[in-house]
Amino acid sequence: MHVYLPIAEMSVNVLVYLALGSAIGFLSGMFGVGGGFLLTPLLIFLGIPPAVAVGTGAAHIVATSVSGAVTQYRRNNVDVKMGLVMLSGGIVGTFVGVEAVRLLRKAGLFDVAVSLSYVTFLGVIGALMMIESLNAWRRRGAGGAGTSRKSGGQHSWVDGLPLKMRFHRSKLYISAIPPAVIGMFVGFMAAIMGIGGGFVIIPAMIYLLRMSTAVVVGTSLFQIVFVAAFATILHAVQNKTVDVVLAGLLIVGGVLGAQFGAVSGEKLKGEQLRFLLASLVLIVAVRIAYDLVAVPGELFSFGGLPGGR
Amino acid sequence: MLRLPIFALGLIGLVMISVPGQARGQGVRESVEADVSTRSVSITSSFTGTEILIFGTVENSRQPSAEAGTYDVVVVVEGTPAPVMVRKKANVAGLWFNTRALRFASFPSYYAIASTRPVEEIAEHAVLDKNEIGFGHVRMVPAGGSRTTPRDPDDVKEFRDSVIRLKQRDRLYVTADYGVTFIGRSLFRSTIALPPNVPVGPLVTRVYLLKDGQLLSQYKSQVMLERAGLERFLHDRAYGSPLLYGLATVLLAGAAGLAAAFAFRRSIR
Numbered sequence: 001m002h003v004y005l006p007i008a009e010m011s012v013n014v015l016v017y018l019a020l021g022s023a024i025g026f027l028s029g030m031f032g033v034g035g036g037f038l039l040t041p042l043l044i045f046l047g048i049p050p051a052v053a054v055g056t057g058a059a060h061i062v063a064t065s066v067s068g069a070v071t072q073y074r075r076n077n078v079d080v081k082m083g084l085v086m087l088s089g090g091i092v093g094t095f096v097g098v099e100a101v102r103l104l105r106k107a108g109l110f111d112v113a114v115s116l117s118y119v120t121f122l123g124v125i126g127a128l129m130m131i132e133s134l135n136a137w138r139r140r141g142a143g144g145a146g147t148s149r150k151s152g153g154q155h156s157w158v159d160g161l162p163l164k165m166r167f168h169r170s171k172l173y174i175s176a177i178p179p180a181v182i183g184m185f186v187g188f189m190a191a192i193m194g195i196g197g198g199f200v201i202i203p204a205m206i207y208l209l210r211m212s213t214a215v216v217v218g219t220s221l222f223q224i225v226f227v228a229a230f231a232t233i234l235h236a237v238q239n240k241t242v243d244v245v246l247a248g249l250l251i252v253g254g255v256l257g258a259q260f261g262a263v264s265g266e267k268l269k270g271e272q273l274r275f276l277l278a279s280l281v282l283i284v285a286v287r288i289a290y291d292l293v294a295v296p297g298e299l300f301s302f303g304g305l306p307g308g309r
Numbered sequence: 310m311l312r313l314p315i316f317a318l319g320l321i322g323l324v325m326i327s328v329p330g331q332a333r334g335q336g337v338r339e340s341v342e343a344d345v346s347t348r349s350v351s352i353t354s355s356f357t358g359t360e361i362l363i364f365g366t367v368e369n370s371r372q373p374s375a376e377a378g379t380y381d382v383v384v385v386v387e388g389t390p391a392p393v394m395v396r397k398k399a400n401v402a403g404l405w406f407n408t409r410a411l412r413f414a415s416f417p418s419y420y421a422i423a424s425t426r427p428v429e430e431i432a433e434h435a436v437l438d439k440n441e442i443g444f445g446h447v448r449m450v451p452a453g454g455s456r457t458t459p460r461d462p463d464d465v466k467e468f469r470d471s472v473i474r475l476k477q478r479d480r481l482y483v484t485a486d487y488g489v490t491f492i493g494r495s496l497f498r499s500t501i502a503l504p505p506n507v508p509v510g511p512l513v514t515r516v517y518l519l520k521d522g523q524l525l526s527q528y529k530s531q532v533m534l535e536r537a538g539l540e541r542f543l544h545d546r547a548y549g550s551p552l553l554y555g556l557a558t559v560l561l562a563g564a565a566g567l568a569a570a571f572a573f574r575r576s577i578r
Contacts, residue, residue: 004356004505006536006543011357011505059562066566108396108407116404229559236555240547244558245354251562255569292404298478299398300471301407 007243021253029261036195054194055241072218089183097191126281196224351537370495388419389510423488
């Protein structure tokens, strides 16, 4: 069964994209990430123009993260105040990011910029997460349970910043600047890479803000909903690269998958979850890095979209 | 004194002989009449490509049989010319970057050619160039560019060839060397497959009749290729009112997410 995509201007197999959507949704529900970091590369791999993959990926993230955030909210795992502070930065970052996409496309550097950002962020964060989860796993195996992340009572530079706010749900009293900056950075990436940025936000919240893992997933999803919504609208207006039919296919699969994923995720321990996510992130990073370095089969390519200006 | 009338008669007679003679000569000269099976193709959500049939007849055919090969027919279906940007990757510090680009001001977005035999065998380059028959003979004008724009003719040719290669890969440039067949002495037909990714816009169909490398006659018509139904509605919204389109997409996505979250609460717990 095929359907013609109005913006991507191609005929695609419905079942392939439904399956892709649900697989991504499952992971998204399980790890509390938007799943965009997997979706965008896979869409490009399937032949969707990169810019359309990024724009449409943002719409998909809205759906999966709404679905996930509602589930998390019911379990009281969302720090709304923290989410809003991050969001304020996120909106600014998204705006800058969408403009960057426009300029990069004009210069013909968009594809390579996306690939490079993916390799860099996925590589660094995947590696850090992997090391951390393995250490936690070993500690637990050695019987050293109960080791707190805040061990040693060390004060990081985060504690010295002004504009302190109390975040009840997270049981934190910290400056509003780090969450806003994290949000801004993630908004920028959401726009340029078609991702919600969960895989950056979650480690940042855990290691920089020292929030507990339980609240981190819900809060990250909460703010991703809004950042992704904003990115979708901006992509639609600025770049005309949001394909609503493609988004619909991915979403139908995605929202169902996310629910199953959230249930499965509950059965895993925090460090197991992080280890699996880290492995996934690293695999994607290596795959994209390979394409950047390997001799391409075709040196030439068309710039811009067939339907674009 | 009879000389003048005789001369006059002779003159008239000459004119009378030569005029019908010319008329007869024109009557013998072959021409082509053709048509396309469909004048409009709608691109709807279920569009997976389509096939158009181009058929025609050679008027005053002197071909003894369908297999004689007296005439050559070339059918060209061309999409709307559009500017195209080609980029070339090069290795910079181990990574493959787009380093150079060339913009062609005008390039057929789609080009299908079918003929009774390979076009290069049919006629000289000059004839093919003049009528833009064949990938290599299509007019492609490089547009002015930036400092990374290649100027060297060899470079331009490389970019031009790459456009053809990429278009062929995407099945937007297709050739069928023996795609036109004669059925009988004067009737011929050819089918051209429009792929699902055919660029939307009017298609120009041209039919050329050649003999011994000389163009005898040609025929031209248009096939409309338009979005229709939901397909058209969505595309128009995306380009016409992008803000609304974006908002609607987000609402749709949000609603789907909420629906799933609530539906599942009931079924799981």
